[in-house]
Amino acid sequence: MSKKYTAAIVGCGSIGNAHMDGYNLNDNVEVVAVADPLLVAREEYMEKYSIPQGYATVEEMLEKAEPDIVSVCTWHPLHPAPTIAAAQAGVKAVICEKPMATSLGAANSMVDACEASGTKLIISHQRRFTPGWEKARELIQEKAIGDPVWVNCKIVQGLLNCGTHAIDGSRFVLGDPQALWVMGAVERDTDRYERDTPIEDSCMALVQMEGNLQLFIQSDLCTEGAAAGGFLIRGTDGMLDVSEAGVKLFNADSNGWKQVPLRVEAEEIRAIGGGTNAAQVRELIAWIEGGPEHRGTGKKARATVEIMMALYESARQHRVIHLPLQEEGHPLELMVEEGKLPVEKPGRYDIRGFLKRDAIDEKAYAKLRSQGMAHHQIMRTLNENKQEG
Numbered sequence: 012m013s014k015k016y017t018a019a020i021v022g023c024g025s026i027g028n029a030h031m032d033g034y035n036l037n038d039n040v041e042v043v044a045v046a047d048p049l050l051v052a053r054e055e056y057m058e059k060y061s062i063p064q065g066y067a068t069v070e071e072m073l074e075k076a077e078p079d080i081v082s083v084c085t086w087h088p089l090h091p092a093p094t095i096a097a098a099q100a101g102v103k104a105v106i107c108e109k110p111m112a113t114s115l116g117a118a119n120s121m122v123d124a125c126e127a128s129g130t131k132l133i134i135s136h137q138r139r140f141t142p143g144w145e146k147a148r149e150l151i152q153e154k155a156i157g158d159p160v161w162v163n164c165k166i167v168q169g170l171l172n173c174g175t176h177a178i179d180g181s182r183f184v185l186g187d188p189q190a191l192w193v194m195g196a197v198e199r200d201t202d203r204y205e206r207d208t209p210i211e212d213s214c215m216a217l218v219q220m221e222g223n224l225q226l227f228i229q230s231d232l233c234t235e236g237a238a239a240g241g242f243l244i245r246g247t248d249g250m251l252d253v254s255e256a257g258v259k260l261f262n263a264d265s266n267g268w269k270q271v272p273l274r275v276e277a278e279e280i281r282a283i284g285g286g287t288n289a290a291q292v293r294e295l296i297a298w299i300e301g302g303p304e305h306r307g308t309g310k311k312a313r314a315t316v317e318i319m320m321a322l323y324e325s326a327r328q329h330r331v332i333h334l335p336l337q338e339e340g341h342p343l344e345l346m347v348e349e350g351k352l353p354v355e356k357p358g359r360y361d362i363r364g365f366l367k368r369d370a371i372d373e374k375a376y377a378k379l380r381s382q383g384m385a386h387h388q389i390m391r392t393l394n395e396n397k398q399e400g
Contacts, residue, residue: 015039015040015041016039016040016041016079016080016103016296016299017040017041017042017043017076017077017078017079017080018034018040018041018042018043018078018079018080018081018082019042019043019044019045019046019072019073019076019078019080019081019082020042020044020045020046020056020081020082020084021045021046021047021069021072021081021082021083021084021085021093022046022047022083022084022085022086022089023045023047023049023052023053023055023056023084024047024052024084026084026108027045027056027082027084029285029288030082030084030106030135030288031060032285032288032289033137033285033286033287033288033289033290033291033292034082034288034289034292035060035285036285036286036288036289036292037289037292037293037296039296040080040292040296042060042062043062043063043064043076043078044062044063044064044065044066044072044075044076044078045057045062045064045065045066045072046065046066046067046068046069046071046072046093047065047067048067048068050067053065053066053067064076069092069093069096069097070096073096073097073100073102074100077100078102079102079103079104080102080103080104080105080106080292080295081093081094081097081102081104081105081106082105082106082107082108083097083105083106083107083108084108085108086206086207086208087110087112087113087171087205087206087207087208088113088206088207088208090107090108090110090111090112090117090121091112091117091120091121094107094121094124094125094132095120095121095124097130098121098124098125098127098128098130098132099124099128101128101130102130103130103131103299104130104131104132104133104295104298104299105125105130105131105132105133106133106134106135106291106292106295107121107132107133107134107135107309108134108135109134109135109136109175109176109179109312110171110172110175110312110315110316110319111134111175111309111312111313111315111316112316113171113208113341113344114316114320114339114340114341115313115316115317115320115336115338115339116339116340118309118312118313118316118317119313119339121309122309122310122313125309131295131298131299131305132308132309133291133295133305133307133308133309133312134307134308134309134311134312135288135291135307136175136176136179136180136183136307136312136315137287137288137290137291137307138176138179138180138239138240138255138287139179139180139183139291139306139307140286140287140290140291140294140306141240141255141256141287142255142256142273142274143240143253143254143255143256143257143258143273144180144183144184144240144253144255146258146271146273146274147184147244147251147253147258148183148184148185148186150251150258150260150271151184151185151186151244151251152186154248155249155251155260155262156244156245156246156247156248156249156250156251156260156261156262157246157247157248157249158222158223158224158246158247158248159185159222159224159244159245159246160223160224160225160245160246160247161224161225161227161244161245162181162185162224162225162226162227162242162243162244162245163227163242163243163245164177164178164181164226164227164228164229164241164242165228165229165232165233165236165237165238165241165242166228166229166230166231166237166238166239167230167231167234167237168205168230168231168362169203169205169210169211169230169231169362170210170211170214170228170230170319170322171205171208171210171319172205172206172210172362172363173230173239174228174230174239174319175315175316175319176239176240177228177239177240177242178218178226178228178315178318178319179311179312179315180239180240180242180253181226181242181244182311182314182315183306184242184244184253185220185224185244187311187314188220188221188222188224189220189221189314189334190218190219190220190221190226190314190317190318190321190334191219191220191221191333191334192218192219192321192331192332192333192334193216193217193218193219193318193321193322193324193325193331193332193334194216194217194325194331194332195214195215195216195217195321195322195323195324195325195326195332196214196215196216196325196326197211197213197214197322197323197326197343197346197352198211198212198213198214199211199212199343199346199347199352199354200212200352200353200354200355200356201354201355201356201358201360202354202356202357202358202359202360203360203362204359204360204361204362204364205361205362205363206361206363207361209341209343209344209347210343210362211230211231211323211343212231213229213230213231213232214229214230214231214322214323214326215227215228215229215230215232216228216318216322216325218318228322238254240254240255241253241254241255248262248263249261249262249263249265250262252268257270257271257273258270258271258273259271291305291307294306317334317335317336320336320338320341320342321334321336323341323342323343323346324336324338324342326342326346327342327343327345327346327349327351
Protein backbone atom coordinates (compact mmCIF):
# COMPACT_ATOMS: atom_id res chain seq x y z
CA MET A 12 0.00 0.00 0.00
CA SER A 13 1.32 3.42 -0.92
CA LYS A 14 1.74 5.99 1.81
CA LYS A 15 -0.88 8.67 2.41
CA TYR A 16 -0.75 11.77 0.22
CA THR A 17 -2.39 15.10 0.89
CA ALA A 18 -4.09 17.03 -1.90
CA ALA A 19 -5.54 20.50 -2.39
CA ILE A 20 -7.96 21.86 -4.97
CA VAL A 21 -7.78 25.28 -6.60
CA GLY A 22 -11.22 26.36 -7.82
CA CYS A 23 -14.41 25.21 -6.12
CA GLY A 24 -16.60 25.09 -9.22
CA SER A 25 -18.18 22.35 -11.27
CA ILE A 26 -15.02 20.58 -12.45
CA GLY A 27 -13.62 20.64 -8.92
CA ASN A 28 -16.35 18.19 -7.96
CA ALA A 29 -15.12 15.68 -10.55
CA HIS A 30 -11.60 15.93 -9.09
CA MET A 31 -13.00 15.36 -5.58
CA ASP A 32 -14.90 12.31 -6.83
CA GLY A 33 -11.62 10.95 -8.17
CA TYR A 34 -9.70 11.58 -4.96
CA ASN A 35 -12.49 9.99 -2.90
CA LEU A 36 -11.99 6.73 -4.82
CA ASN A 37 -8.34 6.62 -3.71
CA ASP A 38 -7.91 5.58 -0.08
CA ASN A 39 -4.32 6.81 0.03
CA VAL A 40 -5.19 10.45 -0.76
CA GLU A 41 -6.73 12.97 1.63
CA VAL A 42 -7.93 16.36 0.36
CA VAL A 43 -6.96 18.80 3.11
CA ALA A 44 -7.47 22.25 1.58
CA VAL A 45 -9.17 24.32 -1.11
CA ALA A 46 -8.52 27.76 -2.57
CA ASP A 47 -11.14 30.01 -4.16
CA PRO A 48 -11.57 33.80 -3.94
CA LEU A 49 -15.35 33.40 -3.58
CA LEU A 50 -16.10 32.75 0.09
CA VAL A 51 -19.49 31.14 -0.40
CA ALA A 52 -18.11 28.71 -2.98
CA ARG A 53 -15.24 27.49 -0.86
CA GLU A 54 -17.31 27.25 2.34
CA GLU A 55 -19.95 25.21 0.54
CA TYR A 56 -17.26 22.96 -0.94
CA MET A 57 -15.56 22.50 2.44
CA GLU A 58 -18.86 21.56 4.04
CA LYS A 59 -19.88 19.16 1.27
CA TYR A 60 -16.61 17.23 1.35
CA SER A 61 -15.54 17.79 5.00
CA ILE A 62 -12.36 19.62 3.98
CA PRO A 63 -10.72 21.32 7.00
CA GLN A 64 -8.88 24.24 5.37
CA GLY A 65 -10.03 26.94 2.96
CA TYR A 66 -8.14 29.93 1.57
CA ALA A 67 -8.83 32.91 -0.65
CA THR A 68 -5.47 32.66 -2.43
CA VAL A 69 -3.36 29.88 -3.84
CA GLU A 70 -0.23 31.27 -2.21
CA GLU A 71 -1.69 31.14 1.31
CA MET A 72 -3.00 27.62 0.71
CA LEU A 73 0.40 26.38 -0.46
CA GLU A 74 2.19 28.00 2.47
CA LYS A 75 -0.13 26.78 5.22
CA ALA A 76 -1.52 23.47 3.94
CA GLU A 77 1.68 22.22 2.24
CA PRO A 78 -0.12 19.65 0.03
CA ASP A 79 1.66 16.89 -1.89
CA ILE A 80 -0.69 17.16 -4.91
CA VAL A 81 -2.55 20.19 -6.25
CA SER A 82 -5.53 20.06 -8.62
CA VAL A 83 -5.95 23.21 -10.73
CA CYS A 84 -9.67 23.47 -11.55
CA THR A 85 -9.90 27.11 -12.61
CA TRP A 86 -11.06 28.50 -15.96
CA HIS A 87 -8.72 28.24 -18.95
CA PRO A 88 -6.74 31.52 -18.70
CA LEU A 89 -6.11 30.88 -14.99
CA HIS A 90 -4.31 27.53 -15.36
CA PRO A 91 -0.65 28.69 -15.59
CA ALA A 92 -0.36 30.87 -12.45
CA PRO A 93 -1.45 28.30 -9.82
CA THR A 94 0.45 25.52 -11.60
CA ILE A 95 3.67 27.54 -11.53
CA ALA A 96 3.05 28.66 -7.93
CA ALA A 97 2.55 25.05 -6.86
CA ALA A 98 5.74 23.97 -8.61
CA GLN A 99 7.72 26.77 -7.00
CA ALA A 100 6.31 25.73 -3.61
CA GLY A 101 7.78 22.25 -4.18
CA VAL A 102 4.64 20.12 -4.42
CA LYS A 103 5.13 16.58 -5.66
CA ALA A 104 2.56 16.82 -8.45
CA VAL A 105 0.01 19.03 -10.20
CA ILE A 106 -3.14 17.85 -11.96
CA CYS A 107 -4.25 20.73 -14.18
CA GLU A 108 -7.55 20.83 -16.02
CA LYS A 109 -7.74 20.89 -19.81
CA PRO A 110 -6.98 22.72 -21.98
CA MET A 111 -3.54 23.05 -20.49
CA ALA A 112 -3.27 26.70 -21.57
CA THR A 113 -4.58 29.16 -24.13
CA SER A 114 -1.18 29.80 -25.70
CA LEU A 115 1.98 27.82 -26.40
CA GLY A 116 4.06 30.25 -24.35
CA ALA A 117 1.90 29.65 -21.28
CA ALA A 118 2.09 25.87 -21.77
CA ASN A 119 5.87 26.09 -22.04
CA SER A 120 6.08 28.11 -18.81
CA MET A 121 4.10 25.44 -16.96
CA VAL A 122 6.28 22.59 -18.23
CA ASP A 123 9.48 24.53 -17.51
CA ALA A 124 8.44 25.45 -13.94
CA CYS A 125 7.53 21.87 -13.09
CA GLU A 126 10.71 20.47 -14.61
CA ALA A 127 12.80 22.99 -12.64
CA SER A 128 11.25 21.92 -9.32
CA GLY A 129 10.90 18.20 -10.05
CA THR A 130 7.12 18.46 -9.86
CA LYS A 131 5.16 15.84 -11.83
CA LEU A 132 2.75 17.68 -14.14
CA ILE A 133 -0.24 15.96 -15.69
CA ILE A 134 -3.16 17.48 -17.57
CA SER A 135 -6.67 16.18 -16.97
CA HIS A 136 -7.29 14.64 -20.36
CA GLN A 137 -8.84 11.93 -18.22
CA ARG A 138 -10.58 10.26 -21.15
CA ARG A 139 -7.26 8.55 -21.85
CA PHE A 140 -8.49 6.16 -19.13
CA THR A 141 -11.79 5.25 -20.80
CA PRO A 142 -12.05 1.60 -21.87
CA GLY A 143 -12.90 2.36 -25.50
CA TRP A 144 -9.81 4.49 -26.03
CA GLU A 145 -7.58 1.98 -24.24
CA LYS A 146 -8.86 -0.89 -26.40
CA ALA A 147 -8.49 1.14 -29.61
CA ARG A 148 -4.87 1.91 -28.67
CA GLU A 149 -4.23 -1.83 -28.18
CA LEU A 150 -5.76 -2.63 -31.59
CA ILE A 151 -3.58 0.01 -33.28
CA GLN A 152 -0.49 -1.47 -31.62
CA GLU A 153 -1.56 -4.95 -32.77
CA LYS A 154 -1.89 -3.68 -36.38
CA ALA A 155 -5.55 -4.72 -36.50
CA ILE A 156 -6.11 -2.19 -39.30
CA GLY A 157 -2.55 -2.10 -40.62
CA ASP A 158 -0.90 1.31 -40.56
CA PRO A 159 -3.24 4.23 -39.70
CA VAL A 160 -3.39 6.80 -42.49
CA TRP A 161 -6.44 8.98 -41.75
CA VAL A 162 -8.33 10.12 -38.63
CA ASN A 163 -11.59 12.07 -38.71
CA CYS A 164 -12.81 14.05 -35.68
CA LYS A 165 -16.04 16.04 -35.52
CA ILE A 166 -16.87 18.17 -32.46
CA VAL A 167 -18.99 21.05 -31.19
CA GLN A 168 -18.65 23.76 -28.51
CA GLY A 169 -15.26 25.09 -29.43
CA LEU A 170 -11.77 23.89 -30.21
CA LEU A 171 -10.33 24.64 -26.76
CA ASN A 172 -13.30 23.04 -25.04
CA CYS A 173 -14.08 19.75 -26.81
CA GLY A 174 -11.38 19.91 -29.48
CA THR A 175 -8.62 19.43 -26.93
CA HIS A 176 -10.19 16.07 -25.95
CA ALA A 177 -10.60 14.97 -29.58
CA ILE A 178 -7.04 15.85 -30.60
CA ASP A 179 -5.52 14.46 -27.42
CA GLY A 180 -7.64 11.31 -27.64
CA SER A 181 -6.76 10.51 -31.24
CA ARG A 182 -3.08 11.10 -30.45
CA PHE A 183 -3.33 8.75 -27.45
CA VAL A 184 -4.96 5.97 -29.46
CA LEU A 185 -2.35 6.37 -32.20
CA GLY A 186 0.58 6.25 -29.78
CA ASP A 187 1.15 10.02 -29.45
CA PRO A 188 2.73 10.66 -32.87
CA GLN A 189 4.43 13.99 -33.54
CA ALA A 190 2.64 16.60 -35.65
CA LEU A 191 4.65 18.00 -38.57
CA TRP A 192 2.43 20.75 -40.01
CA VAL A 193 -1.08 22.20 -39.68
CA MET A 194 -3.37 23.91 -42.19
CA GLY A 195 -6.37 25.59 -40.57
CA ALA A 196 -9.37 27.80 -41.23
CA VAL A 197 -11.40 29.84 -38.72
CA GLU A 198 -14.74 31.66 -38.78
CA ARG A 199 -15.71 34.15 -36.05
CA ASP A 200 -18.35 36.74 -36.83
CA THR A 201 -19.94 36.69 -33.37
CA ASP A 202 -18.24 37.76 -30.13
CA ARG A 203 -18.10 34.20 -28.81
CA TYR A 204 -16.22 33.19 -25.63
CA GLU A 205 -15.82 30.05 -23.57
CA ARG A 206 -14.83 30.40 -19.91
CA ASP A 207 -13.58 33.96 -20.50
CA THR A 208 -11.51 32.89 -23.51
CA PRO A 209 -12.29 34.13 -27.05
CA ILE A 210 -13.21 31.20 -29.28
CA GLU A 211 -14.22 30.71 -32.90
CA ASP A 212 -17.72 30.16 -34.25
CA SER A 213 -16.33 27.27 -36.28
CA CYS A 214 -13.02 25.92 -37.54
CA MET A 215 -11.33 23.03 -39.31
CA ALA A 216 -7.80 21.78 -39.76
CA LEU A 217 -5.72 19.19 -41.53
CA VAL A 218 -2.80 17.98 -39.41
CA GLN A 219 0.08 16.05 -40.96
CA MET A 220 1.55 13.60 -38.45
CA GLU A 221 4.69 11.54 -38.68
CA GLY A 222 4.33 8.17 -40.38
CA ASN A 223 2.30 9.43 -43.36
CA LEU A 224 -0.73 9.89 -41.07
CA GLN A 225 -3.23 12.74 -41.35
CA LEU A 226 -5.74 14.02 -38.79
CA PHE A 227 -8.77 16.05 -39.88
CA ILE A 228 -10.74 17.97 -37.27
CA GLN A 229 -13.85 20.11 -37.68
CA SER A 230 -15.58 22.06 -34.93
CA ASP A 231 -19.12 23.50 -34.90
CA LEU A 232 -19.65 22.91 -38.62
CA CYS A 233 -21.86 19.82 -38.53
CA THR A 234 -23.48 18.62 -35.32
CA GLU A 235 -24.62 15.22 -36.58
CA GLY A 236 -22.33 12.57 -35.16
CA ALA A 237 -20.15 15.16 -33.39
CA ALA A 238 -18.53 13.91 -30.17
CA ALA A 239 -15.40 14.96 -28.30
CA GLY A 240 -14.63 11.34 -27.50
CA GLY A 241 -15.35 9.78 -30.88
CA PHE A 242 -13.35 9.49 -34.08
CA LEU A 243 -12.98 7.28 -37.13
CA ILE A 244 -9.55 5.84 -37.98
CA ARG A 245 -8.81 4.44 -41.44
CA GLY A 246 -5.77 2.23 -41.90
CA THR A 247 -4.13 0.38 -44.75
CA ASP A 248 -6.02 -2.80 -43.80
CA GLY A 249 -9.23 -1.66 -42.14
CA MET A 250 -11.03 0.90 -39.99
CA LEU A 251 -11.85 1.61 -36.34
CA ASP A 252 -14.89 3.52 -35.09
CA VAL A 253 -13.84 4.69 -31.62
CA SER A 254 -15.71 6.13 -28.64
CA GLU A 255 -14.95 6.26 -24.92
CA ALA A 256 -17.27 3.34 -24.24
CA GLY A 257 -16.73 1.12 -27.28
CA VAL A 258 -14.82 0.22 -30.43
CA LYS A 259 -16.06 -1.18 -33.74
CA LEU A 260 -13.62 -2.90 -36.09
CA PHE A 261 -13.80 -3.41 -39.86
CA ASN A 262 -11.09 -5.51 -41.50
CA ALA A 263 -10.63 -8.61 -43.62
CA ASP A 264 -11.46 -10.91 -40.69
CA SER A 265 -14.34 -9.02 -39.06
CA ASN A 266 -17.14 -9.96 -41.51
CA GLY A 267 -18.34 -6.36 -41.67
CA TRP A 268 -18.40 -4.00 -38.70
CA LYS A 269 -17.72 -5.90 -35.47
CA GLN A 270 -18.16 -4.63 -31.90
CA VAL A 271 -14.92 -5.37 -30.06
CA PRO A 272 -15.29 -6.77 -26.52
CA LEU A 273 -13.79 -4.61 -23.78
CA ARG A 274 -12.25 -5.79 -20.54
CA VAL A 275 -15.03 -6.19 -17.99
CA GLU A 276 -13.15 -5.87 -14.69
CA ALA A 277 -14.81 -3.27 -12.47
CA GLU A 278 -11.83 -0.92 -12.64
CA GLU A 279 -11.95 -0.95 -16.44
CA ILE A 280 -15.55 0.25 -16.82
CA ARG A 281 -14.86 3.85 -15.97
CA ALA A 282 -17.38 6.64 -16.16
CA ILE A 283 -16.05 10.02 -17.28
CA GLY A 284 -15.65 12.01 -14.09
CA GLY A 285 -14.99 10.17 -10.84
CA GLY A 286 -13.85 6.87 -12.35
CA THR A 287 -11.46 8.32 -14.91
CA ASN A 288 -10.17 10.92 -12.46
CA ALA A 289 -9.52 8.19 -9.91
CA ALA A 290 -7.56 6.19 -12.49
CA GLN A 291 -5.39 9.15 -13.44
CA VAL A 292 -4.65 9.82 -9.74
CA ARG A 293 -3.57 6.20 -9.22
CA GLU A 294 -1.25 6.33 -12.22
CA LEU A 295 0.15 9.66 -10.99
CA ILE A 296 0.97 8.22 -7.56
CA ALA A 297 2.68 5.25 -9.22
CA TRP A 298 4.76 7.72 -11.27
CA ILE A 299 5.66 9.71 -8.14
CA GLU A 300 6.83 6.48 -6.53
CA GLY A 301 9.15 5.59 -9.41
CA GLY A 302 6.77 3.86 -11.80
CA PRO A 303 6.32 4.49 -15.54
CA GLU A 304 5.68 7.98 -16.85
CA HIS A 305 2.04 9.02 -16.70
CA ARG A 306 0.03 8.76 -19.94
CA GLY A 307 -1.22 12.35 -19.54
CA THR A 308 1.95 14.33 -18.89
CA GLY A 309 2.26 18.08 -19.38
CA LYS A 310 4.60 17.48 -22.31
CA LYS A 311 1.99 15.35 -24.11
CA ALA A 312 -0.69 17.97 -23.47
CA ARG A 313 1.67 20.70 -24.66
CA ALA A 314 1.74 18.95 -28.05
CA THR A 315 -2.06 19.17 -28.20
CA VAL A 316 -1.93 22.89 -27.35
CA GLU A 317 0.64 23.39 -30.12
CA ILE A 318 -1.67 21.78 -32.70
CA MET A 319 -4.61 23.96 -31.66
CA MET A 320 -2.54 27.15 -31.66
CA ALA A 321 -1.05 26.19 -35.04
CA LEU A 322 -4.58 25.85 -36.43
CA TYR A 323 -5.31 29.42 -35.35
CA GLU A 324 -1.92 30.68 -36.57
CA SER A 325 -2.48 29.07 -39.96
CA ALA A 326 -5.76 31.00 -40.29
CA ARG A 327 -3.98 34.15 -39.13
CA GLN A 328 -1.09 33.82 -41.57
CA HIS A 329 -3.08 32.20 -44.44
CA ARG A 330 -0.48 29.47 -44.87
CA VAL A 331 0.64 26.05 -43.70
CA ILE A 332 2.32 26.22 -40.29
CA HIS A 333 5.28 23.90 -39.93
CA LEU A 334 6.07 22.81 -36.39
CA PRO A 335 7.59 23.67 -34.02
CA LEU A 336 5.24 26.65 -33.75
CA GLN A 337 7.05 29.96 -33.32
CA GLU A 338 4.12 32.10 -32.10
CA GLU A 339 3.88 31.86 -28.29
CA GLY A 340 0.76 34.02 -27.89
CA HIS A 341 -2.88 33.11 -28.53
CA PRO A 342 -3.25 33.53 -32.32
CA LEU A 343 -7.05 33.75 -32.25
CA GLU A 344 -6.87 36.56 -29.70
CA LEU A 345 -4.22 38.24 -31.85
CA MET A 346 -6.48 37.98 -34.92
CA VAL A 347 -9.28 39.67 -32.98
CA GLU A 348 -6.94 42.45 -31.85
CA GLU A 349 -5.60 42.88 -35.39
CA GLY A 350 -9.09 43.27 -36.84
CA LYS A 351 -8.82 40.10 -38.91
CA LEU A 352 -12.01 38.65 -37.42
CA PRO A 353 -14.47 41.58 -37.34
CA VAL A 354 -17.64 40.93 -35.36
CA GLU A 355 -20.68 41.16 -37.62
CA LYS A 356 -23.20 40.19 -34.93
CA PRO A 357 -22.37 42.33 -31.85
CA GLY A 358 -22.91 41.16 -28.30
CA ARG A 359 -20.32 39.27 -26.30
CA TYR A 360 -21.55 35.93 -24.98
CA ASP A 361 -19.89 33.02 -23.19
CA ILE A 362 -21.10 29.48 -23.91
CA ARG A 363 -20.18 28.59 -20.31
CA GLY A 364 -21.32 31.92 -18.88
CA PHE A 365 -24.04 30.17 -16.89
CA LEU A 366 -21.31 28.80 -14.60
CA LYS A 367 -20.43 32.27 -13.27
CA ARG A 368 -21.62 32.69 -9.70
CA ASP A 369 -21.48 36.49 -9.60
CA ALA A 370 -24.68 38.17 -8.42
CA ILE A 371 -26.83 35.04 -8.24
CA ASP A 372 -29.51 34.49 -5.58
CA GLU A 373 -27.59 32.44 -2.99
CA LYS A 374 -30.79 31.53 -1.11
CA ALA A 375 -32.23 30.10 -4.31
CA TYR A 376 -28.93 28.29 -4.89
CA ALA A 377 -29.09 26.71 -1.44
CA LYS A 378 -32.69 25.62 -1.98
CA LEU A 379 -31.91 23.90 -5.29
CA ARG A 380 -28.80 22.30 -3.81
CA SER A 381 -30.89 20.88 -0.95
CA GLN A 382 -33.05 19.23 -3.61
CA GLY A 383 -30.02 17.32 -4.90
CA MET A 384 -29.42 19.35 -8.07
CA ALA A 385 -25.83 19.38 -9.40
CA HIS A 386 -23.83 22.62 -9.32
CA HIS A 387 -23.77 23.17 -13.09
CA GLN A 388 -27.51 22.50 -13.31
CA ILE A 389 -28.21 24.98 -10.52
CA MET A 390 -26.08 27.65 -12.16
CA ARG A 391 -27.75 27.17 -15.53
CA THR A 392 -31.21 27.38 -13.95
CA LEU A 393 -30.47 30.49 -11.90
CA ASN A 394 -28.79 32.37 -14.73
CA GLU A 395 -31.59 31.50 -17.13
CA ASN A 396 -34.13 32.75 -14.58
CA LYS A 397 -32.10 35.96 -14.14
CA GLN A 398 -32.05 36.59 -17.90
CA GLU A 399 -35.79 35.97 -18.18
CA GLY A 400 -36.44 38.32 -15.26
